[in-house]
Amino acid sequence: MAIASHLHQLFNTETCQAYIHALRWKDRPLQCPRCQSHHVGPWGTYHYQPGLQRYRCKEQGCKRTFNDLTGTLLDGSKRSLAHWMLATFLLCLSCSSRRIARELGVHVRTGYRWCWWLRNAALSYETHRQLEGTVEADDLYHIAGHKGQATGGGKKALGRRARGRRKKREPGRGHYDKDRPAIIAWVSRQGAVVLQATKDFTVQTVQKAAEIAVRTGSRLYTDSASSYRAVTGYMHDFVNHTKKEYARGDVHENRAECLFSLLKPYLRVFRGISKTNLPGYLGFFQFLRNFRQLTACEQAEMILYAALDPSVASRARKGEFVKCLDHFDLLQTARN
Numbered sequence: 001m002a003i004a005s006h007l008h009q010l011f012n013t014e015t016c017q018a019y020i021h022a023l024r025w026k027d028r029p030l031q032c033p034r035c036q037s038h039h040v041g042p043w044g045t046y047h048y049q050p051g052l053q054r055y056r057c058k059e060q061g062c063k064r065t066f067n068d069l070t071g072t073l074l075d076g077s078k079r080s081l082a083h084w085m086l087a088t089f090l091l092c093l094s095c096s097s098r099r100i101a102r103e104l105g106v107h108v109r110t111g112y113r114w115c116w117w118l119r120n121a122a123l124s125y126e127t128h129r130q131l132e133g134t135v136e137a138d139d140l141y142h143i144a145g146h147k148g149q150a151t152g153g154g155k156k157a158l159g160r161r162a163r164g165r166r167k168k169r170e171p172g173r174g175h176y177d178k179d180r181p182a183i184i185a186w187v188s189r190q191g192a193v194v195l196q197a198t199k200d201f202t203v204q205t206v207q208k209a210a211e212i213a214v215r216t217g218s219r220l221y222t223d224s225a226s227s228y229r230a231v232t233g234y235m236h237d238f239v240n241h242t243k244k245e246y247a248r249g250d251v252h253e254n255r256a257e258c259l260f261s262l263l264k265p266y267l268r269v270f271r272g273i274s275k276t277n278l279p280g281y282l283g284f285f286q287f288l289r290n291f292r293q294l295t296a297c298e299q300a301e302m303i304l305y306a307a308l309d310p311s312v313a314s315r316a317r318k319g320e321f322v323k324c325l326d327h328f329d330l331l332q333t334a335r336n
């Protein structure tokens with residue numbers, strides 16, 4: 001029998017509170033989360049949450065109290081701050097939500113919800129990323145079906161035979177409607193990456209995807225797929241894989257292919273992803289790659305910093321950052 005079955009038992013409550021307090025007000029002025037007034041002062045503490053400072057807004061007509069967690073993603077949670085900090089840390093080590101729930105001793109659904117919120121908070125760093133300079137591009141088709149998409153939980157009437165352990169691959173190029181959407185990776189030679197899930201790989205989609213991910217006028221290196229060759233607005237060069245040409249001097253897309261070799265094992269951890277959730281997972285992987293020089297602990301701190309911002313927290317709960325990165329309707333927008 002283990003003496004400590006969960007790591008959060010070894011955390012000191014006051015240290016956690018002090019850390020969250022420092023992170024909450026770091027580079028952000030102490031202000032009332034309701035009327036944004038800076039006319040606030042300390043107003044005692046809570047005896048059930050040691051170390052949590054309470055404040056009171058002194059503005060006429062407001063006079064309400066708040067604390068370090070009011071309006072943040074952690075607001076209203078019955079679990080301790082140590083739970084949240086560990087969950088964020090494990091998320092950055094690419095653990096699945098079930099694994100995190102097990103390690104923390106919380107319910108699977110709590111783990112899933114937290115992961116989804118925290119991933120959303122991380123996406124707030126990625127919504128406006130655009131690459132420039134020399135950019136490599138490559139595409140991949142990932143199997144993504146309807147996992148967990150039954151309305152009201154339980155099993156969904158599929159209207160077809162269950163596919164068994166795993167969806168079998170159909171021949172040819174993938175498509176969203178065939179449960180095999182395309183993923184396009186844009187990798188800057190300066191290091192930044194952008195990943196997009198798109199419904200298909202037509203000329204219009206790739207053109208629109210390029211305009212979102214890469215600044216016009218940049219240099220673009222791809223393979224010889226016709227959709228890339230039709231892209232306009234970039235200095236474009238490509239290698240011909242069918243002629244066994246993988247690099248011609250500076251022209252190659254090995255970084256983009258390397259990114260996929262990292263993405264595949266990352267996605268495998270989740271044992272199948274529904275196509276509606278794919279953009280969220282890709283966006284989080286993009287965040288992890290773009291801040292790969294940081295340790296998981298430092299990445300977790302970035303996510304917690306975003307989660308402690310009330311404006312980010314409310315958008316993260318609604319999943320608005322995923323919507324910014326969801327490119328499945330790309331073709332429709334391109335046609336309009």
Ligand SMILES: [Zn+2]
Pocket residue numbers: 032033034035036037057058059062063064
């Ligand atoms: Zn106020």
